[in-house]
Each structure stands twice: as structure tokens, then as C-alpha cells.
Amino acid sequence: MAGPIYPFVGLESADLVVDAVYAGGSAGSAADDALARLLPVGNQGGFRPKGSPRDGTARLVALYTSGTEVDWPDILDPRTGVFTYFGDNRRPGRELHQTQRSGNLLLRDAFALGHGTLNDRRAVPPFLLFHRAMPGRSVAFNGLLAPGAASLSSDDDLVAVWRSTGGQRFQNYRARFTVLDAGHIPRAWINDVLAGRAYESEHCPAVWKAWVDGRVYVPLEAPATTIVKAKAQQLPSDPVGQAILAAIRDHFQGREHEFEPIAVELWRLVAPATGRCDVTRPSRDGGRDAVGQYMIGPESDRIALDFALEAKCYSADTSVGVRDVARLISRIRHREFGVFVTTSHFATQAYSEVRVDGHPIVMICGQDIVDALKAHGYTDVARVRAWLGRLSTDAPR
Numbered sequence: 001m002a003g004p005i006y007p008f009v010g011l012e013s014a015d016l017v018v019d020a021v022y023a024g025g026s027a028g029s030a031a032d033d034a035l036a037r038l039l040p041v042g043n044q045g046g047f048r049p050k051g052s053p054r055d056g057t058a059r060l061v062a063l064y065t066s067g068t069e070v071d072w073p074d075i076l077d078p079r080t081g082v083f084t085y086f087g088d089n090r091r092p093g094r095e096l097h098q099t100q101r102s103g104n105l106l107l108r109d110a111f112a113l114g115h116g117t118l119n120d121r122r123a124v125p126p127f128l129l130f131h132r133a134m135p136g137r138s139v140a141f142n143g144l145l146a147p148g149a150a151s152l153s154s155d156d157d158l159v160a161v162w163r164s165t166g167g168q169r170f171q172n173y174r175a176r177f178t179v180l181d182a183g184h185i186p187r188a189w190i191n192d193v194l195a196g197r198a199y200e201s202e203h204c205p206a207v208w209k210a211w212v213d214g215r216v217y218v219p220l221e222a223p224a225t226t227i228v229k230a231k232a233q234q235l236p237s238d239p240v241g242q243a244i245l246a247a248i249r250d251h252f253q254g255r256e257h258e259f260e261p262i263a264v265e266l267w268r269l270v271a272p273a274t275g276r277c278d279v280t281r282p283s284r285d286g287g288r289d290a291v292g293q294y295m296i297g298p299e300s301d302r303i304a305l306d307f308a309l310e311a312k313c314y315s316a317d318t319s320v321g322v323r324d325v326a327r328l329i330s331r332i333r334h335r336e337f338g339v340f341v342t343t344s345h346f347a348t349q350a351y352s353e354v355r356v357d358g359h360p361i362v363m364i365c366g367q368d369i370v371d372a373l374k375a376h377g378y379t380d381v382a383r384v385r386a387w388l389g390r391l392s393t394d395a396p397r
Contacts, residue, residue, distance in 0.1 A: 003140070011037040016128065016141050016185035018220070024137035032137045035062055035130055040194065047088055047103035049125065050194060054102050058125045060193050061106065063145065066132045070240050071163070071379045072172070075371075076129075076142060076179070081219030082149050083129060083142070084375075087173035096160060096171045107147075107173050111158040114147040114215070121212045122199045127177060128185070143179035143220055144208060150217040152176055163377060180207040181220040227355040234345035234365035235316055240380060241370040242316075245343050247381045248369070249313060251388050256313040258392070260289040263311030263341040265391055269372040270364060275304060294337075306336045314344035316366065325350045329359050337361065343369060 003019030011022055011034060025032035033043035041048035041062045051058035063085060065074040072086035088103035089096055097105045110127075113120040127145035132138075148157040160171045182205040192201035199212055210216040236242050252259045261279050268274045277292030289311045293304035310328045312320055320342050332338045337360035340346075345365050346354075354361050378384045 008032075008034060008037060013187055014038060015187050016190070018141060018143050018183045021133045021138055021140045024135070024139075026136070030137075034137055034139045035064060038139070039128070039190070045088070045101050045103075046085075047101050047106060049106060051125070052102075053106035053109070056109065056123075058106060059196060059198070060190070061110075061125050061127045063127055063129050064131070064139070065129075068132075070374065071377075073371075073374045073379070075375065078222040079224065080149075081179040081181075081221050083145060083177045083179055085175050085177065087175065089170065089172045092165050092168035092170040094170070096173070104173050107158060107175050111147045111154075111175065115154045118213060121215065124212075126193055126198055126208060129177075129179065144182045144185060144205065145177040146180055146208070146211045146217060147175070147177055148215075148217070149176055149178045149219075161377075178217045179220045180205070180211065181218045182207050183220070228348060228351045229346075229365070230348070231319070231345045234367050236367050236370050241367070243381050244370050244373060244378075244384050245316070245366050247384050248343055248388065249315060251385070251392070252313050259313035259343075260311045262388065262391055264290050264292070264309060266341055266364065266369055266372060267309060267339055269376050270368065271362075277309070306333070307339055308332055308336060309339040309341065312340075312342040312344065314342055316344055319345050319347040320350060321347045322350045322353065325354060325361070328361065329354075332360070340364065341369070342366070 003017055003021065005021045005023060006014045008023045008025045014022065022034040022038050024034040025037070030043050035041065035048065036043035039060065039062055040050050046064050048062040048064060049058040050060045065085070067074065072090055074086065075084045087107055088099045088101055097108060099105070110124050113124045124147065127147070129142040129145050130139040131142055133140040157176045159174050161174050162169055162171055185205065186203050189201055189203035189205065192198065192203060198204065199209065207218040210218060236245065264277050264279060271294060273295045275293040275295045277290055279290045290309040291306070292309065293306055295302045295304055297303050308328065308331060310324070312324060314320065320340065325340065325346070328338045328340055339362045341364045343366050346363055351363065354363065373384060378387050
């Protein structure tokens with residue numbers, strides 16, 4: 001459900017409410033920016049601190065995401081409250097921390113302090129997440145962020161990843177934050193934050209104080225109530241996503257069975273803890289295009305969960321039906337789970353029967369494929385085709 005809408009006039013005194021929209025102005029200029037009116041920060045860029053990251057004087061940081069950067073997809077997982085955000089070194093030619101707005105420097109220092117002592121964490125500025133909204137230069141508030149997550153170590157929450165453009169390699173940060181369970185941020189606390197009293201303030205949210213005190217994360221989790229996704233939710237609506245799926249289908253046109261090893265690699269992108277995985281012969285697969293193991297537990301004592309995988313390289317207009325899914329269900333053995341990967345979508349009846357009857361099957365549709373590829377840097381058709389070419393060359397025939 002959509003949140004309240006706050007008019008442009010009066011934004012400087014408004015509280016922050018999760019999912020609320022803060023309307024932009026109507027002058028037709030940069031002065032219409034709602035975020036700059038709402039908080040004493042700039043009106044451009046993804047990183048908008050109050051204070052200087054280079055001098056260590058940033059007291060508050062507004063993070064803004066437009067949702068349109070296909071090469072750097074910012075992702076909020078509402079089920080876990082974990083938000084993935086990419087830094088501001090998005091072009092080759094500069095060192096990781098030498099960016100115009102010092103966003104990566106800010107990330108480096110905030111995450112380092114977050115893993116330090118209580119006094120270190122008191123120096124971390126609160127991060128406030130906003131995304132682009134309509135109309136004009138309106139914004140919507142996503143929540144209060146703390147660097148890191150309960151499930152991530154210091155090796156995982158802030159990672160320098162390599163990318164290449166025009167043959168030039170460069171690094172950028174991939175940062176993971178937790179959206180804390182604070183649905184309402186009072187203006188009184190924002191004023192205290194700007195005055196340097198974020199932790200001491202009587203208006204400080206309890207979840208922020210808990211994180212500062214002991215690095216305790218209380219995430220704002222919003223598990224989905226819909227267990228059956230509609231066709232529109234399973235296929236990309238954006239031109240880039242549609243083109244990526246079309247490129248995969250075209251690559252295997254007339255030899256769709258060769259999609260099976262690629263489906264295994266797509267599953268590995270979604271589930272990196274996948275271990276051994278063997279593609280079965282087309283004439284002997286018995287409804288199982290691949291069999292493998294998913295590893296869980298500590299590195300010193302892992303156990304393997306067996307799974308069977310089925311793959312269908314279908315067009316967008318051809319759904320995976322009850323018969324396709326039933327074939328996999330009937331061949332899942334005791335204590336196994338199933339994985340079904342398709343470049344299309346699952347028919348409503350097939351999807352519903354799997355979820356309502358509680359069959360242990362992971363259902364990966366076209367949109368999931370696009371999301372997984374983008375999250376690993378394959379953000380356009382050229383990169384996906386190059387990836388397919390490498391894998392197809394290595395795949396056994």
C-alpha cells in the first residue's frame with residue numbers, strides 16, 4: 001500500500017515515514033528537488049552527505065537511487081531488509097576512492113567504523129535511503145540504514161568489485177546495508193543528528209541505538225504475502241531485460257536442449273553455495289536435466305542437500321505448465337529438492353499447485369534470470385552474449 005504524500009511546501013519540517021512520497025516543486029529547475037528541500041544536502045548524485053567525507057565531518061548521509069542504472073543495479077530485498085548499493089566510481093580512469101563526491105571514501109570509512117568499537121560506531125553518520133518517485137523530482141523514503149548485515153562478515157558487506165568498459169578495468173564498491181525497523185523518523189532526531197547528537201538524542205530510534213551499542217541489527221522485514229506470481233511479475237517489462245532473455249533464446253534456437261548446462265550456471269548465480277552438478281544425457285534424463293548438491297553449514301563441516309534441476313528454454317508466450325512441473329515433482333527423491341529454470345513464466349495453475357501443496361521446488365522465471373545476470377555484472381545483451389559464448393564453448397556436448 002502506498003504511503004502518504006507530503007507537499008513540497010513544508011518539507012523542511014516534515015518527519016520521515018517509510019514509503020511516504022515527498023513531492024518535488026513545479027519551477028522546472030533543480031530547485032524542484034524534494035530531497036534537497038527535505039534535508040540540508042545537495043540536489044544531485046547518489047551520495048548526498050551533510051558535511052565532508054574527506055574531513056570526516058559527515059553527520060548525515062542521504063542515499064538516492066534512481067533505479068535506472070542497469071550496470072549498477074541497486075537492490076532492496078524486502079524479505080530480509082538488506083539493501084545492496086554500488087559506489088560512485090562507475091567509469092574507468094580513477095582510483096577506487098578518488099571520486100568527485102567522495103562516496104566510496106564515505107563507504108570505506110563508515111563500514112570500517114561499523115566493525116569497530118562502540119565509540120567508532122557513534123561516529124558513523126545515519127544513512128537515509130530514498131528512491132526516485134513521480135512526478136518530477138519527487139522522492140520516496142525507504143528507511144534508515146546501518147552499514148552491514150547480521151549475516152555478513154567484514155569480508156562480505158563491503159567488497160571492491162572489478163568491472164570493464166571499453167577494455168579498461170576499474171574497481172567500484174558493492175555495499176550492503178540493513179534497513180532498520182524504524183517506520184517513522186521524527187524531525188526532532190534529524191535536527192539532533194545535524195547538531196552532532198545522533199546517539200545522545202532522546203529522539204534516537206531504539207534500533208539505531210541497538211546497532212551502535214552492540215552492532216545488533218533489527219531489520220525492517222516485509223515478507224511477501226503473495227505466493228503465486230502473475231505472468232507480468234515473472235517477465236521483465238524493461239527493454240534491456242526483454243532483450244537479454246531474447247538473446248538467450250536466440251542463442252539456443254533449434255538446439256534448446258543445450259540450454260541445460262547454462263541453466264545450471266544460472267542457478268549457481270542465484271545459489272552460489274551449489275556444489276557438484278552434473279547434466280544428464282537428454283535420452284536418459286528421466287525428467288531431470290541435471291542433478292547436484294547444495295552445500296550448507298560451516299566450512300569445516302558442511303553437508304550436502306541433493307537436488308534435481310529441470311530447464312526449459314521457452315518463448316515469452318509459452319508457459320511452463322502443470323505437466324512440465326509434475327514431471328519434476330514425480331522424480332524428486334526423499335530429502336531432495338527441485339529447481340526449475342525457464343526463460344519464460346510458470347502458468348498460474350502450475351505455480352499454485354507447487355506452492356499450495358508445499359512441494360520443495362525453487363521456481364526461477366525469466367525475471368529472476370535477468371536479475372541474477374545483472375547482479376553479477378551481465379547488464380546488457382553484449383555482456384550476456386559473451387558470457388553465453390564462453391560457457392557454450394566449455395560445455396560438454
